[in-house]
Amino acid sequence: MNKGFQEGEHEFLFPNRDKYSGHFCAHVSGLAWRQGHGVYETHDLQFYEGNWKDDKLNENENVRIMFKNxxxxxxxxxxxxxxxxxxxxFRRGGRLCCEFLNNKPSGNVIFIDYKGHLWHGKAGPEHTLLYREHIFSQELDRERGKGRPIIKETTIPSEEEKEGETSEVETPDLKELERQVFAKSTKTKSVIDFEDSDWFRDYQKNKExxxxxxxxxxxxxxxxxTDDEKAWYKKYYTSAKIREDWKKPKKINHDLLRQHFDEESKNTCAPSCIFYASNFGEG
Known part of the structure; x- marks a missing residue:
């Protein structure tokens, strides 16, 4: 340290009730300035913490700022x-991580809400629209979801193997092969008599x-x-009506979509994950 200068750590109180606690540098003339690590607290409870150089926060290093909210x-x-x-x-636990430009997010933005859910998006000139990460993606491991190959691995035979295989394989009779391919299939006679089953008897009764x-x-x-025939017809008519209702196109309720994209709803219920920057420390 040059003669006439002094370094140390102290707490300073300013006329406007601002306060600085940390390292400083002073001259015998009475001039003192912030130099080194320190915390500057404004009278309206805003805190600026970092390394100071020539009475200003060092812009080459990270700083920490806490607002009164x-x-x-x-x-x-x-x-x-x-x-x-x-x-x-944010005070409720959400964190916004990105590159900032003149107090505004820029480029790719990552937001982690207070429940730990991850959101991502791209910053626009006036606002940032964030999309939530798929809720099931964290439960998938590296192997789950991979498709299986439908082509089996094969090895290319050598010329010697090809010649050996050619000599052993007999040439098929094309006419016999054609007869086998286009022949009518025959079913093996079942040992079960389905016509003697309760299901078949109910089917025949219902058909009659x-x-x-x-x-x-x-x-x-x-x-x-008759009474039995009327009861049967009532059941048949009810089941036929149900099948007919199934074929009808289902009516879609668009109320939620209208509410989501309604301009009034957008203006009155802004998403909490949009970050609006504000100036500080001007002047």
Whole structure:
């Protein structure tokens, strides 16, 4: 240290009630300035922590700024604006990580909300639209989801192997091969008599009932049906109506989509993951 200069660590209180705690440098003339690591606290409870050089925060090193609403910023600044890589942490726990340019996010942006969910997006000139990471992606390992090859690995035979195989393989009879390919297939006779089963007997009974009921309705009307036939026809009509309803196109409720894309909703319910920068330390 040159003669007439002094270095040390002290707490200074300014006339406007701002406070500085940390390293300083002073001259015998009475001039003192911030030099080294220190914390500057403003009267409205904003904190600027970092390494100071010539009474200014060193722009070549990371600084930490905490605002009175408990939001914090850690990263690079230039002329008291966010410039360079940094992390803005909200008081509720969300963190915004990106490159900053003149107090605004730029380029690719990563946001981690207070529940630990990851969001990503690209910064625009006025706002940043973030998309949430797929909720199941963290449960997938490296092997899960890979497709299996449908082509088996094969080895190319040598010329000697080709000659040996050629001598052993007999030339097929093309006419016999054609007869086998286009021949009608024959089924092996089953040892089970399906016509003697309860299912087949119910099927035959239902088929006969359907034929009888529809003949009576077409000629004599519904009043000609017996009680059993009326009960059967009621069940048949109900099941036929259900099948018909299934074929009808389902009506889609667009209320949620309209609410999501409605301009009034956008203006009154802005997403919390959009970061709006503000100036600080001007003047």
């Amino acid at each position: 408990n939001d914090t910023f850690e990263g690079k600044i230039k002329k008291y604006k966010y410039n360079g890589p940094g992390t803005y942490t 009932m359907k034929q009888t009921v529809f003949e009576k309705i077409s000629t004599l009307g519904v009043s000609s049906l």
